[in-house]
Amino acid sequence: MRRLPAGLAAVALLAVTATACGSSSSDDSGSSSDGVTTVKVGVIPIVDVAPVYLGVKQGFYKKRGLDLTLETSQGGAAIVPGVVSGQFEFGFSNTTSLMVARSRNVPVKAVANGVASTGKAGADFGGVVVKGDSPVKSPKDLAGKKVAVNTLKNIGDTSVRESVRKAGGDPKSVQFVELAFDQMPAALAAGQVDAAWVVEPSLSVAEEQGARVVASNFVDVSPDLTIALYFTSDKLAQQDPELVKKFAEATRESLAYAGSHPDEVREILATYTKIPEKTLQALTLPRWPEEPDRASLERLGELGRQDGLFDEAPDLDTLLP
């Protein structure tokens, strides 16, 4: 969901080389005698991964013999190579990043659903915001404007272009600049950018500071858009299908639990983030369906191809579980 720098290709190459050379560090998951397997999951400490934290707390992983350690890193840049080289058994990444990785032959495979759009325009957990007094009234007006996204050539610019396209504007004329989500409210207030694509909690913070949502770009791609997935390496998927199956089951249970217990989600957020109480209560939670939505991913792949992220839309059969 966060930064996956352009260096992905280089990293991927390194990762492939490392695995091809039989990296010695890929057997971290140790089965102890009592049948408990220690599993490392690379996550980003953001709202999206709350279900896994809840699942650990509720014992959904433990009862399947998985002792989960959540390793927080600052973005896909650290998670993808971490998973491919076997430092982590599983990782969390946004769908477009995984498609880009897959199209460059990085051996990643989704194992469970991650997070999805709420599907409600104007009430999603991510959206494009402008200053309260901005002349931009609809996504169409974003044409020719400077829009901040957290990572260029990723799900942000692809989906914002789709919003502009759907509203009848010229998607090619939108200028994208790269900025971290947490800096966007300030950049918007200072007028450094005309609009910003933000996700929670930055969305709530921007709104508190007077920003206005003009587009729900996820919803414009597909109301059921699957935004992120949990994934593993091809190697682990082949070597230990039993482990992958257990993780997938426990994650599915966690996703369902999070979906039906929003108050506990807000509570658990206070343990691994530092989101201030006021924002915590105000923020819009995403949806956590148990399965990825294939149709939405096909659409996202098609948009990625149109925007030149990859030459042909990736084969979802190799990517999805």
Place this chain on the structure above:
Amino acid sequence: MTRAAVNGGPSDVRRRGAGRGNALLGLAGLCGFLALIEALPRLGFVSPDHLPPTSSIAAALAEETSDAAFWTALGDTLTGWALGLLIATAAGITAGMVISIVPYLREATASTVEFLRPIPSVALIPLAVLLFGTDLRSTLLLVVYAAFWQVLVQVLYGVQDTDPVAEETARSYGLGTWARIRHVLWPTALPYVMTGVRLAAAVSLVLAITAELVIGAPGLGARIAVAQTSHAVPDMYALVAVTGLIGVLINAGARAVERRSLAWHQSVRGEVSP
């Protein structure tokens, strides 16, 4: 009777008095800075949403220090810093001595050293993650890489500074390699080495925090990153202030070590003999 007393009290008193005066001035500067941070958001020059006043940063700091996780993070950062500095110093001194002593090695390695030295440690982040994931070892890789060159280069300069007469004298008295290192090269190089270690100590801290911030290895940096993405702005500044404080302490400590180990050297004695 102590030497200071024999050496004439007045100058000593004067020096100590100046030290106290400097400390007072430093304190006044700090207070002024804190007052400025308090005033800027209150007077509306910047939004308190983006730069909270000193008082709310202090409140956040107080809250941090009552959290056990904060102390764990502080311990993680200091462990990464200390281990990294230790490894870099040992490796830097050893490599520097070997390169200086073995004939032609210095010439043979010069271009390689100059090639590797300017590579920013941060550029190694993908490699660190690939090899070690997000744990302490990733932090160490970055810290050691950055700090190593600081020490190595100073050792090289230090050894080069050896008085050729002293070196020749040692040779003609039949001192072996080890004895020459011990009695001629090392004392000459020591002031340089100490400068290198002091620089490396600061660089190590910067890199330890950076690694945690960017990779997410456990420590204060990772805590800053979480505060940042969570929009806990006062918290973030409180943690940044803590890293600044550690920096001040490390620098003061490094200077003390430097003074102590070079007590015999004229740069510290402050008296020119002739």
